[in-house]
Amino acid sequence: MAEAKTQLFDNDLQELAQLFKALAHPARLQILSFLASQNACFSGDITEEIPLGRTTVNQHLSELKKVGLVQGIVRGSKTNYCLDNKAIELLEKSGIEFLSKLNKSNCNDC
Amino acid sequence: MAEAKTQLFDNDLQELAQLFKALAHPARLQILSFLASQNACFSGDITEEIPLGRTTVNQHLSELKKVGLVQGIVRGSKTNYCLDNKAIELLEKSGIEFLSKLNKSNCNDC
DNA sequence: AAAGCATGACGTATTTTTACGTCAAAATTA
DNA sequence: TAATTTTGACGTAAAAATACGTCATGCTTT
Numbered sequence: 001m002a003e004a005k006t007q008l009f010d011n012d013l014q015e016l017a018q019l020f021k022a023l024a025h026p027a028r029l030q031i032l033s034f035l036a037s038q039n040a041c042f043s044g045d046i047t048e049e050i051p052l053g054r055t056t057v058n059q060h061l062s063e064l065k066k067v068g069l070v071q072g073i074v075r076g077s078k079t080n081y082c083l084d085n086k087a088i089e090l091l092e093k094s095g096i097e098f099l100s101k102l103n104k105s106n107c108n109d110c
Numbered sequence: 111m112a113e114a115k116t117q118l119f120d121n122d123l124q125e126l127a128q129l130f131k132a133l134a135h136p137a138r139l140q141i142l143s144f145l146a147s148q149n150a151c152f153s154g155d156i157t158e159e160i161p162l163g164r165t166t167v168n169q170h171l172s173e174l175k176k177v178g179l180v181q182g183i184v185r186g187s188k189t190n191y192c193l194d195n196k197a198i199e200l201l202e203k204s205g206i207e208f209l210s211k212l213n214k215s216n217c218n219d220c
Numbered sequence: 221a222a223a224g225c226a227t228g229a230c231g232t233a234t235t236t237t238t239a240c241g242t243c244a245a246a247a248t249t250a
Numbered sequence: 251t252a253a254t255t256t257t258g259a260c261g262t263a264a265a266a267a268t269a270c271g272t273c274a275t276g277c278t279t280t
Contacts, residue, residue, distance in 0.1 A: 008161045009136035013143075017136045024131035025238085026119035033123075043257065051118045056239045058258070063237095077247040077256050135268085154226065166269045168228070173267095187226050187277035 022067040027052055028060050035070065035083050036091065043072070043079045132177040137162055138170050145180065145193050146201065153182070153189045 009017075022028060027050050034049050035041050047057045061081060064070035071084040083091075119127075132138060137160050144159050145151050157167045171191060174180035179197040182189050193201075 009140065013136040013139050017134050017139055020130045020139075021134035024127050024134045026123040026127045027238095029123050029127055029130075030119065044255095052238095053240050054257085055241075055259095059238080059240095062258090074246095074257090079257065131267095137268095152226090153228095162268095163270055164226090165228090165271075169268080169270095172228090184227085189227065 019067055019069075022063055022069060025060065027057065028064055031057070031060060031064060032069065032083065032087060035081060036087075041081045043081060046081060129177055129179075132173055132179060135170065137167070138174055141167070141170060141174060142179065142193070142197060145191060145197075151191045153191060156191060 023032075030050055031046055034046060038045070043058070043061070046061070047054045050057045050060075052060075061070060061072065064087075065072060065084075067086070068084050069087040069090070070081055072079050072081040074080075133142075140160055141156055144156060148155070153168070153171070156171070157164045160167045160170075162170075171180060171182065174197075175182060175194075177196070178194050179200070180191055181194040182191040184190075
């Protein structure tokens with residue numbers, strides 16, 4: 001019964017646009033940058049780095065997670081976030097200056 | 111007298127986010143793709159390629175122009191659009207599969 | 221000059237995104 | 251066990267993006 005809503009665009013285009021959308025906010029870029037420079041990556045630490053409220057930062061984290069750029073696992077009462085494979089690959093391959101300058105790091109906890 | 115509205119984010123981050131935002135819509139990616147494959151690039155031709163109304167496509171073109179990915183010059187009653195340097199550079203350097211697969215072309219009219 | 225195209229500007233309804241407050245749950249600490 | 255922390259879920263107001271219709275302008279054709 002679900003509407004078969006006609007696809008206007010190619011799937012690849014749509015997916016790529018989705019990825020770019022995730023990168024299209026300075027807070028999210030800053031989060032990626034921070035995660036790339038850190039091994040430990042508590043949710044709380046990230047919050048302190050970003051000039052926005054905690055819940056907003058959390059929301060941005062969710063979006064990064066949704067497109068597979070970031071990964072988060074629960075450790076007791078805290079949550080550890082780190083770059084997911086997709087992000088690391090992107091950082092490595094991308095010719096985009098900002099991204100490639102980031103150090104890719106492996107979270108030693110994820 | 112203008113409010114000195116405090117900057118929340120670094121300028122570079124903001125600018126890069128702006129660029130990604132321009133890439134964050136399938137229609138705009140398709141426009142870039144089309145322009146990259148064409149030498150001639152009438153506004154009208156583009157409109158026919160994209161499954162959206164004319165004015166909407168025009169709006170997307172404006173956004174691409176705003177961030178310097180696309181360039182348009184008036185030729186009589188028509189307007190020629192083509193990739194701007196920024197886009198060509200991006201296509202060349204980017205490790206992002208979709209982008210680097212596009213052929214960069216020079217509009218022979220711009 | 222008149223009629224017909226191609227474009228861009230402008231206004232606008234709808235949908236998304238953004239930012240944040242409040243709540244509830246799970247885990248730590250006291 | 252009670253108080254505190256840390257976090258995610260949910261709701262929501264405000265701002266931005268999206269898609270289009272309409273109008274005006276400036277070329278082309280006729």
